[in-house]
Amino acid sequence: MMEIGLNHYLVLSTILFAIGLVGVMKRKNLLLLFFATEILLNAVNIAFAAISHYYGDLTGQMFAFFVIAIAASEVAVGLGLLIVWYKRHGNIDLDAMTSMKG
Amino acid sequence: MFEAIAFYLFAFLTIAMFYITVTTKHALYALTALAAGMIFISAFFFILGADFLGVVQIIVYTGAVMALYAFGMMFFDTTREVKEKQGNKAIIVGLSTLAAVLIVLIVSAPMISDNIVALYPAIDGVGNIQEIGLVLFTKYLIPFEVAAIMLLVAMVAGIVLAGKKMDISLTLMDAEEIKANEEKNKKVLS
Numbered sequence: 001m002m003e004i005g006l007n008h009y010l011v012l013s014t015i016l017f018a019i020g021l022v023g024v025m026k027r028k029n030l031l032l033l034f035f036a037t038e039i040l041l042n043a044v045n046i047a048f049a050a051i052s053h054y055y056g057d058l059t060g061q062m063f064a065f066f067v068i069a070i071a072a073s074e075v076a077v078g079l080g081l082l083i084v085w086y087k088r089h090g091n092i093d094l095d096a097m098t099s100m101k102g
Numbered sequence: 103m104f105e106a107i108a109f110y111l112f113a114f115l116t117i118a119m120f121y122i123t124v125t126t127k128h129a130l131y132a133l134t135a136l137a138a139g140m141i142f143i144s145a146f147f148f149i150l151g152a153d154f155l156g157v158v159q160i161i162v163y164t165g166a167v168m169a170l171y172a173f174g175m176m177f178f179d180t181t182r183e184v185k186e187k188q189g190n191k192a193i194i195v196g197l198s199t200l201a202a203v204l205i206v207l208i209v210s211a212p213m214i215s216d217n218i219v220a221l222y223p224a225i226d227g228v229g230n231i232q233e234i235g236l237v238l239f240t241k242y243l244i245p246f247e248v249a250a251i252m253l254l255v256a257m258v259a260g261i262v263l264a265g266k267k268m269d270i271s272l273t274l275m276d277a278e279e280i281k282a283n284e285e286k287n288k289k290v291l292s
Contacts (some may be wrong), residue, residue, distance in 0.1 A: 002106045009146070010210060012113050014202045016120055021198030023124030031129060031171075031178060035136050038167070039120050042143050045159075047209060053150040058237045061152050065238075068162050069249040073256030075167050079174040080263025086178055087266075 009050030016043035030085075030092040034078060041071045108149055116142045129175060137168040153230045174264075 020043060023036030045064045052060025086092050119139035123132045140163040147156035228236075238246055275283070 002103060004106050004109045008109060009150075010206050012116075012146075014206045015117055017205060018195075018198045018202040019117065019120045019124055021201055022194055025194045025198060026124065029129065031175065032124075032132055034171070035123055035132055038136060038163075039123065039139070042140065042163075045155075046143060046146055047206075049147050049150050049152045049155055051209070053152065058233055061155050061234065062237060062242050064152075064155055065158065066245060066249055068158060069253060072162055072167055073253050075170055076256040076260035077263070079170060080260040083174060083177045083264045084266070092178060 006050055006054040010047060013043045013047040013050070016046065019043075028094050030082060030094060030097075033094070034075070034082075037074075038071065041067055105149060108145065112142050112145045112149075115139075116146075129178070133168065133171055133175065136171075137164050140164045140168065151230060154234045 017040060020036050020039035023039060024033060027033045027036060045067055048060040048064040048067070050060075052058060052064075082092055085097075089096060116139050119135045119142060122135040123139065126132050126135065141160060144156040144159040144164075147153070147159055
């Protein structure tokens with residue numbers, strides 16, 4: 001109980017990942033969907049850092065860095081697209097994005 | 103002892119913050135809760151001895167990503183309550199728990215069978231930041247450069263996408279001009 005091991009971190013990472021997935025499935029607003037994606041990425045980062053620590057290997061931390069870099073560029077491009085969409089249609093709800101509906 | 107206290111405290115705080123993020127109806131609350139959760143996550147990195155990762159988490163996530171979201175939200179109507187999907191709650195929770203457990207199983211399968219060998223073992227006598235530098239600029243140099251180019255491309259894409267019609271300043275125009283401009287935009291965009 002008092003000794004924090006790798007399993008503790010993996011369980012925490014699972015819980016956070018589950019919260020993020022609930023957010024992805026529950027949200028309609030695209031901005032809040034982005035927030036849920038950030039939660040997913042962060043949950044994975046915790047698992048990477050924990051595994052890296054408990055196995056004395058730096059590869060996990062390296063992957064966490066690249067995940068952070070990818071998240072940053074995803075936000076830049078995604079927010080740009082979102083702003084363009086909002087300027088044209090006045091909302092960012094997923095329900096309104098049915099222009100490809102058959 | 104202190105590690106355990108810190109772990110449980112920050113685990114509780116992080117889960118609470120992210121729970122608020124996915125359940126609240128106000129986008130602004132979601133943003134602030136997410137920013138707080140990011141800071142609390144960096145505490146785990148410090149506990150785990152990944153100092154550099156913790157600092158990067160605070161600077162990049164809370165400093166850059168959250169600030170970008172905050173500026174982006176000024177474009178959107180965030181005071182309005184967010185609509186939710188009316189789905190079956192049990193299915194949503196069940197599916198996400200299943201998927202999360204599956205991912206942890208996939209990640210931990212090689213560890214359970216003791217199949218992991220440390221490729222880049224931690225070096226004695228140097229700090230975490232030095233270790234990171236040694237590995238990043240030898241083995242992971244190419245991915246590092248590619249990530250730099252990717253960030254540049256993302257920056258250009260963000261400027262191009264968000265910066266359309268930035269030459270028009272609404273504060274310098276009078277009411278009729280703005281109205282005429284809006285009419286013109288509607289015709290062009292629709």
